[in-house]
Amino acid sequence: MSSAKSIQEIEASLVDDFSLFETWEEKYEYLIDLGKKLQPLEEQYKTEQFKIKGCQSSVWIHSFHQDGKIFYKGDSDAVIVKGLVSLMITVLSGQASQVIVDAPLDFINEIGLSSHLAQTRSNGLRAMIRQMKLDAVTLQGIGSRE
Amino acid sequence: MSSDNRIDIENIRSQFPILQRKVKGKTLVYFDNAATSQKPQSVIDAINNYYTTYNANIHRGLHTLADEATAAFEATRAAVKEFIGAKESEEIIYTKGTTESINLVASSWGRTFLNAGDEIIISTLEHHANIVPWQMIAEEKGAKLRVIPINNDGIIDMDAFKSMLNEKTAFVSIVHASNALGVINPVEEIIQLAHDFGALVLVDGAQSAVHLDIDVQRLDCDFFAFSTHKTYGPTGIGILYGKRALLESMPPYQGGGEMIKEVSFEKTTYNELPFKFEAGTPNIADAIALKSALDFIHQYGKSTIRHHEEMLLRYATSQLKQIEGLKIIGDVENKVSVVSFVIDGVHPQDLAILLDNQGIAVRTGHHCAQPLMSRLGIVGTTRVSFAIYNTIEEIDILIIALKKAITMLK
The missing domain is CATH 3.40.640.10 (Type I PLP-dependent aspartate aminotransferase-like (Major domain))
Structure with missing residues (x-):
C-alpha cells in the first residue's frame, strides 16, 4: 500500500494518462471507470460520521494511519464523483501527513476535465480535499478518524 | 396575438441573443427555464x-x-x-x-x-x-x-x-x-x-x-x-x-x-x-x-405560449418514457412545462455533468424542496423545463445526449 512515488510524480503520471485522451467522452469514460473500479469502502464507514456532504451527491472518506503514513478509502453515490475520489486517493493515500497538507493538487486543473467539475462547490471536491487534509493532520498524532 | 396558436419559433429565438452561444463547442440547449428564463433583447x-x-x-x-x-x-x-x-x-x-x-x-x-x-x-x-x-x-x-x-x-x-x-x-x-x-x-x-x-x-x-x-x-x-x-x-x-x-x-x-x-x-x-x-x-x-x-x-399571449409549451411537454414526456429505466416523477395531466425524472442506477449529478458536456443545461438535485424529495424517497431528480423559445429539435438533441450519458455511466 505504501507508495514510493512522490505526490508530484503521481500527479504528473495522472496528467499524462489523461493527456492520451482526445475527446471529453474518453476522459469521462476513464474517470467513470476509475470510479467503478475503486476499492469498495466497508459499509461500516458509509455513515453520517464519515460523510462529506456536497450539494448534490454524498462522499464518504475513511482515513487511517499506518507506519507513519496516512491512508484513505472512499466512496460516493455518484460515479463521476467516485472517480474523483479515486484520483484523490491515488495521489494522497500512503503519503506523510505534512506532504498531504502541503499538496497543491494542481493536477485537477491540468487533466483537462471541464473546469466546472474541478471548481464547483456542488460536487463536493473542495470539501473532500479539505476533509482529507484535515484528517491527515488529526491522524498524525492519533490512529484513525473514529 | 396569434389566433391559430402557432408561433414563429425562429423569430422568437432570434430575440434571445444568448441562444446563439456555444457551450462546450455546441449550440446551447437551455432547459433550465424553471430556474430562470432567458431574456429577450427588448428587456436587455x-x-x-x-x-x-x-x-x-x-x-x-x-x-x-x-x-x-x-x-x-x-x-x-x-x-x-x-x-x-x-x-x-x-x-x-x-x-x-x-x-x-x-x-x-x-x-x-x-x-x-x-x-x-x-x-x-x-x-x-x-x-x-x-x-x-x-x-x-x-x-x-x-x-x-x-x-x-x-x-x-x-x-x-x-x-x-x-x-x-x-x-x-x-x-x-x-x-x-x-x-x-x-x-x-x-x-x-x-x-x-x-x-x-x-x-x-x-x-x-x-x-x-x-x-x-x-x-x-x-x-x-x-x-x-x-x-x-x-x-x-x-x-x-x-x-x-x-x-x-x-x-x-x-x-x-x-x-x-x-x-x-x-x-x-x-x-x-x-x-x-x-x-x-x-x-x-x-x-x-x-x-x-x-x-x-x-x-x-x-405580444404572443399566454394561451399561445402555453400551447407551444404543452406540445413540447407532451413530446418530451413520450420520448423520455421510452428510455429504459427512466421514471417520470409527477407524471400527471395538470402541470406546467416541467418534466422531472429519475433513471435506475444513474445519479442525477453524473447525468447533469455529461449533459453539460453536450451543451445542454438541465437542473438536477433536490430543487430546494428537500422535504418533497424525502417524501418521494429519492435524493433528487433531473428536471427539464421549457419556455417559448424551446423546440422539438432540442428535445431530440436531449434524448440522444441522455442515451449517450446513460451508456457512459452504466
Missing part, C-alpha cells in the same frame, strides 16, 4: 436604455430624468396589475423576488396577527422559500406549522387538507405549480375552503405566473407572490400582490427612506401603499425592464 435594451438616457432616483426628484424614471417605474406597476388582474396598482409591491415577497408577509402579517396556538398550513410540495419563513414565524409566535400530504404522483390530498382546516387555521401558504415536478395545485378550491374557516391564503406563483393565466380577483387569493426573472424579466425583481385592506392593516416590513410620510425622533408616520413596503431606493432599472418582459408575453 430596456436596462441599457435606462442607464444610458434617464437614470435617476425616483419619486422625489424634481427634474426631468427623475420624472421619466418615476413614470417608467410606475408604468411597470400598472402593467403588473393588469398581468395578474389586481384591482389597483397600490396592491402591487415590488420586492427582490418570491422569497422576499413571502418573507414580507410571514414577517409583517405574521408578527402582527399570528397568535400562539394558531395554525399555518403549507403542502409537501413547497419550495424551501415557502417553508422556512413560516417555520421562523411559527417558532417566534408559538404557532403550529401543518403540512398537507401528497400522493406518489405529487398530487395534493384534498381530503386531508379539508380535515386539517379548523378554527385555529390562520394562514394557508400554497404553491401554485411545483417547481420540482410541475404539478399544478387546485388553488381556487384551496382558497375557498380556507376562506370558509376565515384563514388567509398566499399563493406562491413563482412557477405559475409565466405559464398560467393569473387573475387574483377571480382566484380571491389574499396574497400572490412571484419572481419576474422566471417570466423573461430581469433578476432581482419580484412582486407581492396583497388585497388592499390587508396591506393597509400590516405594519412596514423594513424602515428607511421612501416608506415614510414624516420622520421625527419622537414619531414616524408611514407612507401610503405601495410605498409603505418599499423602503430605500428600489431596483429601478430592472423594474422598468420588467415591463418589456410583460409586453413580450402579451
Whole structure:
C-alpha cells in the first residue's frame, strides 16, 4: 500500500494518462471507470460520521494511519464523483501527513476535465480535499478518524 | 396575438441573443427555464436604455430624468396589475423576488396577527422559500406549522387538507405549480375552503405566473407572490400582490427612506401603499425592464405560449418514457412545462455533468424542496423545463445526449 512515488510524480503520471485522451467522452469514460473500479469502502464507514456532504451527491472518506503514513478509502453515490475520489486517493493515500497538507493538487486543473467539475462547490471536491487534509493532520498524532 | 396558436419559433429565438452561444463547442440547449428564463433583447435594451438616457432616483426628484424614471417605474406597476388582474396598482409591491415577497408577509402579517396556538398550513410540495419563513414565524409566535400530504404522483390530498382546516387555521401558504415536478395545485378550491374557516391564503406563483393565466380577483387569493426573472424579466425583481385592506392593516416590513410620510425622533408616520413596503431606493432599472418582459408575453399571449409549451411537454414526456429505466416523477395531466425524472442506477449529478458536456443545461438535485424529495424517497431528480423559445429539435438533441450519458455511466 505504501507508495514510493512522490505526490508530484503521481500527479504528473495522472496528467499524462489523461493527456492520451482526445475527446471529453474518453476522459469521462476513464474517470467513470476509475470510479467503478475503486476499492469498495466497508459499509461500516458509509455513515453520517464519515460523510462529506456536497450539494448534490454524498462522499464518504475513511482515513487511517499506518507506519507513519496516512491512508484513505472512499466512496460516493455518484460515479463521476467516485472517480474523483479515486484520483484523490491515488495521489494522497500512503503519503506523510505534512506532504498531504502541503499538496497543491494542481493536477485537477491540468487533466483537462471541464473546469466546472474541478471548481464547483456542488460536487463536493473542495470539501473532500479539505476533509482529507484535515484528517491527515488529526491522524498524525492519533490512529484513525473514529 | 396569434389566433391559430402557432408561433414563429425562429423569430422568437432570434430575440434571445444568448441562444446563439456555444457551450462546450455546441449550440446551447437551455432547459433550465424553471430556474430562470432567458431574456429577450427588448428587456436587455430596456436596462441599457435606462442607464444610458434617464437614470435617476425616483419619486422625489424634481427634474426631468427623475420624472421619466418615476413614470417608467410606475408604468411597470400598472402593467403588473393588469398581468395578474389586481384591482389597483397600490396592491402591487415590488420586492427582490418570491422569497422576499413571502418573507414580507410571514414577517409583517405574521408578527402582527399570528397568535400562539394558531395554525399555518403549507403542502409537501413547497419550495424551501415557502417553508422556512413560516417555520421562523411559527417558532417566534408559538404557532403550529401543518403540512398537507401528497400522493406518489405529487398530487395534493384534498381530503386531508379539508380535515386539517379548523378554527385555529390562520394562514394557508400554497404553491401554485411545483417547481420540482410541475404539478399544478387546485388553488381556487384551496382558497375557498380556507376562506370558509376565515384563514388567509398566499399563493406562491413563482412557477405559475409565466405559464398560467393569473387573475387574483377571480382566484380571491389574499396574497400572490412571484419572481419576474422566471417570466423573461430581469433578476432581482419580484412582486407581492396583497388585497388592499390587508396591506393597509400590516405594519412596514423594513424602515428607511421612501416608506415614510414624516420622520421625527419622537414619531414616524408611514407612507401610503405601495410605498409603505418599499423602503430605500428600489431596483429601478430592472423594474422598468420588467415591463418589456410583460409586453413580450402579451405580444404572443399566454394561451399561445402555453400551447407551444404543452406540445413540447407532451413530446418530451413520450420520448423520455421510452428510455429504459427512466421514471417520470409527477407524471400527471395538470402541470406546467416541467418534466422531472429519475433513471435506475444513474445519479442525477453524473447525468447533469455529461449533459453539460453536450451543451445542454438541465437542473438536477433536490430543487430546494428537500422535504418533497424525502417524501418521494429519492435524493433528487433531473428536471427539464421549457419556455417559448424551446423546440422539438432540442428535445431530440436531449434524448440522444441522455442515451449517450446513460451508456457512459452504466
